[in-house]
Amino acid sequence: MHVVVPFDGREPKTRLSPVLDIEERREFARAMLEDVASTIESVGFEPTILATSDVDCEWPVVVDERTLDAAVNDRLAEIDGPVAIVMADLALATPDALGRLFAAGGDVVLAPGRGGGTNAIVARHPDFRVDYHDASITDHREIAHDIGAEMAEVDSFRLASDVDDPADLAEVLLHGEGRAAAWLREHGFELASEAGRVSIER
Numbered sequence: 001m002h003v004v005v006p007f008d009g010r011e012p013k014t015r016l017s018p019v020l021d022i023e024e025r026r027e028f029a030r031a032m033l034e035d036v037a038s039t040i041e042s043v044g045f046e047p048t049i050l051a052t053s054d055v056d057c058e059w060p061v062v063v064d065e066r067t068l069d070a071a072v073n074d075r076l077a078e079i080d081g082p083v084a085i086v087m088a089d090l091a092l093a094t095p096d097a098l099g100r101l102f103a104a105g106g107d108v109v110l111a112p113g114r115g116g117g118t119n120a121i122v123a124r125h126p127d128f129r130v131d132y133h134d135a136s137i138t139d140h141r142e143i144a145h146d147i148g149a150e151m152a153e154v155d156s157f158r159l160a161s162d163v164d165d166p167a168d169l170a171e172v173l174l175h176g177e178g179r180a181a182a183w184l185r186e187h188g189f190e191l192a193s194e195a196g197r198v199s200i201e202r
């Protein structure tokens with residue numbers, strides 16, 4: 001199976017701009033990418049980074065400057081056989097969680113993200129194409145249905161937790177075991193309590 005990790009390192013994670021400046025967001029996004037790619041590797045697959053510009057890293061990189069959908073759909077059309085698409089901001093992903101995703105049966109396997117996104121996909125049907133953004137999980141269910149694909153979903157806290165907003169950083173500090181969690185600690189982030197919920201402070 002080909003495992004593709006989309007990554008836009010140019011102005012990443014704009015929703016984290018209340019707490020991280022542009023250089024910090026680049027570094028943090030890169031730390032998450034390394035966590036995701038090395039976790040994929042640890043379950044026996046070589047990730048290909050599908051990036052908007054060249055990335056200096058130990059994995060193969062395919063550069064495609066077009067939109068996310070255009071770049072991913074081109075890979076889906078070009079690659080023969082199963083393709084997994086795993087987002088680069090899954091800082092809580094573990095070998096166990098990704099292993100369950102890759103092993104799940106079905107023509108199309110979806111890992112929903114909190115908030116309506118689609119954090120990972122395994123596509124074994126040649127006609128499956130993506131339509132990211134907004135409530136993409138609904139769109140991906142519909143696309144799978146329309147092409148007559150047998151669909152499955154993976155129920156996983158770790159795969160559902162993409163890191164988009166400042167509140168998600170608390171989850172990384174609570175549960176992350178990799179470079180992203182270490183990066184946050186090195187840059188002064190720690191857990192705090194706010195109105196009975198865990199938050200972050202710096």
Ligand SMILES: Nc1nc2c(ncn2[C@@H]2O[C@H](COP(=O)(O)OP(=O)(O)OP(=O)(O)O)[C@@H](O)[C@H]2O)c(=O)[nH]1
Pocket residue numbers: 006007008009011012013014015016050051052064066067068071087088089164
């Ligand atoms: N190749 C490619 N990857 C992208 C593109 N846009 C987003 N990504 C990647 O897709 C995944 C999900 O990204 P999002 O959380 O939607 O967006 P983001 O740009 O990182 O963050 P925001 O600016 O806060 O929306 C991350 O791994 C991004 O690096 C794109 O245009 N091309």
Ligand SMILES: C[C@H](OP(=O)(O)O)C(=O)O
Pocket residue numbers: 113115116117118119131132133134135136137162164
């Ligand atoms: C790419 C997008 O990510 P989100 O903006 O939901 O994190 C999606 O999953 O459709």
